[in-house]
Amino acid sequence: QVQLVESGGGLVQAGGSLKLSCAISGTTFSIDAIGWYRQAPGKQRESVAAISQGGSTNYADSVKGRFTISRDNAKKKVYLQMNSLKPEDTAVYYCNRRPLLSAQAMGSANLFRSWGQGTQVTVSS
Numbered sequence: 001q002v003q004l005v006e007s008g009g010g011l012v013q014a015g016g017s018l019k020l021s022c023a024i025s026g027t028t029f030s031i032d033a034i035g036w037y038r039q040a041p042g043k044q045r046e047s048v049a050a051i052s053q054g055g056s057t058n059y060a061d062s063v064k065g066r067f068t069i070s071r072d073n074a075k076k077k078v079y080l081q082m083n084s085l086k087p088e089d090t091a092v093y094y095c096n097r098r099p100l101l102s103a104q105a106m107g108s109a110n111l112f113r114s115w116g117q118g119t120q121v122t123v124s125s
Contacts, residue, residue, distance in 0.1 A: 006021070
């Protein structure tokens, strides 16, 4: 059974940084493309960033230049380094995975039916 455990969220002032972690078990991690998604209150879940098995990345326009996704296959973890945070980044952040997809193909939250518990990120102005 696939398990997705997100952590690292918190409350931060605008301009600050946070690093999220996603631990994945129950899959062949090395062939997974992995994405980060977020859902703000009253809004649909949206794609933030994704990384392919080979390390190619894709980012939403709203986070380009501020967020960096990375993976550690040995630890079966994916990270999201978030810098220059803005109040509009406030959301619950989730990760998810799909084997063998490209980073671009991970760009829709509608690919997935099940999710982890997420981690709350709150950016104060």
